[in-house]
Amino acid sequence: MRLAVGDTLAVFNGRDGEWRAEISKTGKREGVIVCTTQSLKQTDPPDLWLVFAPIKKARTDFIVEKAVEMGAGRIVPVQTAFTNSERIRQDRLQAHAVEAAEQCGATFVPEVAELQKLDRLLADWPSERHLMFCDETRAGEGGGLPDVRGPWAILIGPEGGFSDTERARLGAMAQAHPVALGPRILRADTAAVAALTIWQRTLGDWE
Numbered sequence: 001m002r003l004a005v006g007d008t009l010a011v012f013n014g015r016d017g018e019w020r021a022e023i024s025k026t027g028k029r030e031g032v033i034v035c036t037t038q039s040l041k042q043t044d045p046p047d048l049w050l051v052f053a054p055i056k057k058a059r060t061d062f063i064v065e066k067a068v069e070m071g072a073g074r075i076v077p078v079q080t081a082f083t084n085s086e087r088i089r090q091d092r093l094q095a096h097a098v099e100a101a102e103q104c105g106a107t108f109v110p111e112v113a114e115l116q117k118l119d120r121l122l123a124d125w126p127s128e129r130h131l132m133f134c135d136e137t138r139a140g141e142g143g144g145l146p147d148v149r150g151p152w153a154i155l156i157g158p159e160g161g162f163s164d165t166e167r168a169r170l171g172a173m174a175q176a177h178p179v180a181l182g183p184r185i186l187r188a189d190t191a192a193v194a195a196l197t198i199w200q201r202t203l204g205d206w207e
Helices: 057-069 090-104 118-123 164-171 188-203
Strands: 008-012 018-025 032-040 048-052 074-079 130-134 152-156 176-179
Touching: 008 032, 048 057, 048 188, 057 074, 057 090, 057 188, 074 090, 074 118, 118 164, 130 188, 152 188, 164 176
Parallel strands: 048 074, 048 152, 130 152, 130 176
Antiparallel strands: 008 018, 018 032
């Protein structure tokens, strides 16, 4: 907003990489930029969803921002039995995703989906998508993430954990792989970062 005609900036649209652009016209409500050279090729994240239960506003913002930085391809807020937040501002969280992509030099902005109930999401779960189920009751247990390629999702529970009914349903899913995130029970926002790190190191584009 402080730039003038002739100034340059970096722009991206999530499909064609990052481009160096020059401002050719400015106005109160609109302007014109001309893309000149490509500065970065398009780099898409792995086919990975982050599914999480929203928590307090600032910490939910943190989860969205870190999910973008760490390479989630889609962000899916869900309402569980013990979720504290019954609603979200999807447009505001999407704006946070855009800002996070800009800050970390990404050329892709993941979709932040509308809040939906976990049971409905699981009822329509794609048969080909594996699910890393971060089960807080397994803290301190051994066993890691299986080396299975293909579409994946990571599921992080709310501050109160998953209910017995939810845990039983997830345990019955062929696509679900329950894992522990180390020897301690983590806060939900910390758990999201830890889970993304484990997945990226094992199956993602950090290899």
